[in-house]
Amino acid sequence: MTEATQSRAQWGSRIGLILAMAGNAVGLGNFLRFPRQAVDNGGGTFMIPYFIALLIVGIPLMWIEWGVGRYGGQHGQGSCPGMFNALWKHPVSKYLGVLGLFMPFVVLVYYCYMESETLAWTLFSALGSMRGLDQEGMRQFLASYQDLGNSTVHATWVPFVFYFGTLAVNFWVVSKGLSGGIEKLAKIGMPILFIFAAILVVRVLTLPGTEVAGAAGCAAGTLCKPSDGLNFMYTPDWGALASPKVWLAATGQIFFTLSVGMGSLQAYASYLTKKDDIVLSGIATAATNETAEVVLGGSLAIPAVVTFFGVSGAVAIAKGGSFDLGFIAMPLVFNGLPGGAIVTALAGIMWFGLLFFAGITSSVSMITPCKAFLEENFGWSTKKTLGILFGVAAALGLFHVLYNARGYLGEWDYWAGTFGLVILALVETVIFVWIFGPDNAWRELHEGASMRIPAFFKPIITYVTPLFLIIMMIWWTKVEAIPTLRMVGVPEENKPVVIASRLVMVGVLIVQIVLVRMAWARKARKGAA
Amino acid sequence: MKTTALIFMLSAWTFVLGLTFWSFKKLMSTPEEEKLPPPGSIP
Numbered sequence: 021m022t023e024a025t026q027s028r029a030q031w032g033s034r035i036g037l038i039l040a041m042a043g044n045a046v047g048l049g050n051f052l053r054f055p056r057q058a059v060d061n062g063g064g065t066f067m068i069p070y071f072i073a074l075l076i077v078g079i080p081l082m083w084i085e086w087g088v089g090r091y092g093g094q095h096g097q098g099s100c101p102g103m104f105n106a107l108w109k110h111p112v113s114k115y116l117g118v119l120g121l122f123m124p125f126v127v128l129v130y131y132c133y134m135e136s137e138t139l140a141w142t143l144f145s146a147l148g149s150m151r152g153l154d155q156e157g158m159r160q161f162l163a164s165y166q167d168l169g170n171s172t173v174h175a176t177w178v179p180f181v182f183y184f185g186t187l188a189v190n191f192w193v194v195s196k197g198l199s200g201g202i203e204k205l206a207k208i209g210m211p212i213l214f215i216f217a218a219i220l221v222v223r224v225l226t227l228p229g230t231e232v233a234g235a236a237g238c239a240a241g242t243l244c245k246p247s248d249g250l251n252f253m254y255t256p257d258w259g260a261l262a263s264p265k266v267w268l269a270a271t272g273q274i275f276f277t278l279s280v281g282m283g284s285l286q287a288y289a290s291y292l293t294k295k296d297d298i299v300l301s302g303i304a305t306a307a308t309n310e311t312a313e314v315v316l317g318g319s320l321a322i323p324a325v326v327t328f329f330g331v332s333g334a335v336a337i338a339k340g341g342s343f344d345l346g347f348i349a350m351p352l353v354f355n356g357l358p359g360g361a362i363v364t365a366l367a368g369i370m371w372f373g374l375l376f377f378a379g380i381t382s383s384v385s386m387i388t389p390c391k392a393f394l395e396e397n398f399g400w401s402t403k404k405t406l407g408i409l410f411g412v413a414a415a416l417g418l419f420h421v422l423y424n425a426r427g428y429l430g431e432w433d434y435w436a437g438t439f440g441l442v443i444l445a446l447v448e449t450v451i452f453v454w455i456f457g458p459d460n461a462w463r464e465l466h467e468g469a470s471m472r473i474p475a476f477f478k479p480i481i482t483y484v485t486p487l488f489l490i491i492m493m494i495w496w497t498k499v500e501a502i503p504t505l506r507m508v509g510v511p512e513e514n515k516p517v518v519i520a521s522r523l524v525m526v527g528v529l530i531v532q533i534v535l536v537r538m539a540w541a542r543k544a545r546k547g548a549a
Numbered sequence: 550m551k552t553t554a555l556i557f558m559l560s561a562w563t564f565v566l567g568l569t570f571w572s573f574k575k576l577m578s579t580p581e582e583e584k585l586p587p588p589g590s591i592p
Contacts, residue, residue, distance in 0.1 A: 034576060034577075035577075038573075038576065064554065064557065067557070067561065071561070071564070239551075247550040250550055250554060250558060251550055251551050251554045253554075253558070254553075254554040254555070254557040254558040254561070255551060255553065255554045255557075256557070297576070297579065300572055300575055300576050301576065303568065303572045304569070304572035304573055304576055306568075307565060307568035307569040307572050308569055310565040310568070310569075311565050311566055311569045314561055314562065314565050315562050315565060315566060470575070470579050471575070
């Protein structure tokens with residue numbers, strides 16, 4: 021063990037580490053994005069490539085990130101610039117690692133906005149604010165929160181209070197340290213999340229059938245039951261498997277759900293020692309996340325929404341986006357539950373409460389890479405580091421609260437939270453497997469492991485995973501990135517906001533590049549002295 | 550619920566739940582290394 025490792029914090033317990041890692045992975049995407057993607061890509065048809073992608077992209081990337089992180093931690097590096105530089109002694113490696121600072125920080129800023137909405141909706145559910153609203157009323161209720169120029173329902177200050185409150189709670193948790201803050205949050209938040217989700221799953225799956233007007237697409241015509249939702253989720257259309265769109269959507273979902281390509285898993289893994297079993301811990305983390313997503317996430321929104329709106333209605337709602345599913349359709353379902361106001365309130369508290377815990381256990385991990393980078397490279401105290409990061413995040417987040425409805429958040433979500441993840445994953449895979457070397461990478465993964473990774477995973481990690489990432493990047497560039505860059509479909513009045521949001525992102529990236537340059541110049545001066 | 554859908558769903562659930570329980574059981578069965586707080590670190 022190096023001197024650098026000895027002076028670094030450590031995880032308090034193995035179970036705490038796994039829960040924190042799983043908490044990082046289990047996020048809003050498990051309960052909102054997954055059902056939306058499944059519905060939008062043919063239900064059962066989506067599930068087959070989903071499981072294949074889990075095996076050939078998800079789990080290998082999980083191992084790679086744990087390996088990169090622990091190796092970096094052994095060299096006293098808790099963020100990607102230092103980790104990449106430890107693996108590849110080339111001047112460019114540290115700049116490639118900037119992606120591992122940029123992505124988590126940018127995602128943190130807007131993710132906390134979405135997280136603050138789940139907190140707000142938990143309170144609104146408790147207060148019965150959405151009781152009796154119809155679909156249009158529910159849409160207005162959401163639009164009024166997200167669009168400050170159209171605040172007919174909520175006071176203008178409400179989104180600000182929830183956003184800054186959520187951001188402050190995140191930084192407060194991180195300020196309590198690795199085992200006293202992050203690990204403790206995971207130990208409390210993860211069981212609550214699973215209990216709430218399990219109760220809701222039982223309630224949803226025992227719902228009586230509902231008569232749905234119009235072409236509902238259910239087994240008994242217009243009488244729809246939760247089983248119709250499960251039928252839709254698990255009946256594959258073999259012909260549709262030939263569509264590359266379904267495969268890329270499934271691979272993309274695996275990416276988001278496991279939080280790979282973000283820089284935060286590596287930061288958590290940097291606090292491991294050579295004796296920790298990253299092979300088994302990686303599997304346990306991925307499996308816990310998949311249980312939350314497939315067993316719980318897959319049995320909540322879709323069966324519930326299909327019961328009340330029919331298969332065709334659920335597909336139409338999902339096309340409107342994850343928020344339409346989670347913040348409009350689900351409260352409508354809760355309003356229709358037998359049992360009156362108390363059951364509606366409890367269901368809403370549990371649904372939005374579990375989303376909040378899923379969100380916060382992920383967002384605290386996004387603070388860790390930048391915190392580690394600043395503390396390790398500039399010698400700043402935790403208080404000073406978190407104070408500065410909070411100030412910057414709050415200033416940047418202000419624009420999300422002000423301009424969310426005009427495409428500001430969507431732009432950040434696409435470039436940092438979608439496209440950027442694939443780039444970082446590809447870069448780290450190339451550095452760890454190809455440059456550091458497949459044999460060295462394989463050896464590093466097995467340090468401290470109680471089991472060996474099956475041999476067929478070695479060619480998968482070396483060739484198949486990077487190839488999949490390259491295909492995904494080329495496809496997304498062609499189909500999504502270029503039209504997004506050209507602002508295809510963006511209303512004329514929103515274009516200045518979208519351009520401004522891009523400039524702010526570029527500004528963040530430039531500042532981080534400059535900081536990395538300064539950090540290495542500082543190291544060089546110290547080395548020369 | 551259709552039989553094919555039910556089989557697919559149960560297979561998917563068995564796979565993820567089985568993997569979760571197996572990995573946790575195996576992790577918990579290996580003795581945990583005793584960790585002392587590192588010098589200078591915030592607990």
